Amino acid sequence: MDDSESWRVVESATEYETGWYAGGYDRVEQPNGTEKDYYWADLPDAVVVLAVDGDDVVFVEQYRPVIRERCLELVAGIVEAGEGYEAAARRELREETGYVADEYTLVQEVACTTGVLRHDRGIVVAEGLTAGERDLDDNEFIEVRRVPAADVVETVREGRANDATLEGVLLAAADGYLP
Incomplete structure (x- = not known):
C-alpha cells in the first residue's frame, strides 16, 4: 500500500545541524485531514x-x-x-x-x-x-x-x-x- 498520498508532507524544515546529525520536523497531513508535526533526527548509517x-x-x-x-x-x-x-x-x-x-x-x-x-x-x-x-x-x-x-x-x-x-x-x- 502506498501511503504517500494519505500522509502528505505539507512542510519539512531542518531546525539545526551539527557535524554529526541534523534535526527538524515534517508537518504531515494525516489520513483524517488534520496536520501534525513529526520531529526527527537524521543520523548517518x-x-x-x-x-x-x-x-x-x-x-x-x-x-x-x-x-x-x-x-x-x-x-x-x-x-x-x-x-x-x-x-x-x-x-x-x-x-x-x-x-x-x-x-x-x-x-x-x-x-x-x-x-x-x-x-x-x-x-x-x-x-x-x-x-x-x-x-x-x-x-x-x-x-x-x-x-x-x-x-x-x-x-x-x-x-x-x-x-x-x-x-x-x-x-x-x-x-x-x-x-
Missing part, C-alpha cells in the same frame, strides 16, 4: 560488529558521557561515505580492537527508532580474527574485552547494554553464530 574469535566474542568497554555510565558494547561506528556495512565493519573492528577478520557477513539491516530517527544500522558478524594494532580516534578511550560465546547473551542482559549490542547479540544467536 552505522555498523555494529559481533566479532567471533574461537570460543569468545570481542567487546569494547567504554564510558558513555551522555548516560554517565561505563558500558560493555559490541564494536560499532558510523559508515563513512562510499562504504558498505562490511567495509565499515572491517575498518571499525581494526580501529577499535586491532583485529582483522577473514570473513564479514551482514546479518541484518535495521531501521532504528523509527518514531524519531532517520537512521539505519547494519549488524555484521566477523569471523576468523587475527590480532593487530588499534587505531583509536582522539575521543575513543576503549578497553577490549573478550566474553565466552556461551555467556554472551546472559552477560549483555545482566549489565547496562545498549540497543545496538542487544540487537547484534540476539540476531547473531538466532542465526547460529552463538551457542
Whole structure:
C-alpha cells in the first residue's frame, strides 16, 4: 500500500545541524485531514560488529558521557561515505580492537527508532580474527574485552547494554553464530 498520498508532507524544515546529525520536523497531513508535526533526527548509517574469535566474542568497554555510565558494547561506528556495512565493519573492528577478520557477513539491516530517527544500522558478524594494532580516534578511550560465546547473551542482559549490542547479540544467536 502506498501511503504517500494519505500522509502528505505539507512542510519539512531542518531546525539545526551539527557535524554529526541534523534535526527538524515534517508537518504531515494525516489520513483524517488534520496536520501534525513529526520531529526527527537524521543520523548517518552505522555498523555494529559481533566479532567471533574461537570460543569468545570481542567487546569494547567504554564510558558513555551522555548516560554517565561505563558500558560493555559490541564494536560499532558510523559508515563513512562510499562504504558498505562490511567495509565499515572491517575498518571499525581494526580501529577499535586491532583485529582483522577473514570473513564479514551482514546479518541484518535495521531501521532504528523509527518514531524519531532517520537512521539505519547494519549488524555484521566477523569471523576468523587475527590480532593487530588499534587505531583509536582522539575521543575513543576503549578497553577490549573478550566474553565466552556461551555467556554472551546472559552477560549483555545482566549489565547496562545498549540497543545496538542487544540487537547484534540476539540476531547473531538466532542465526547460529552463538551457542
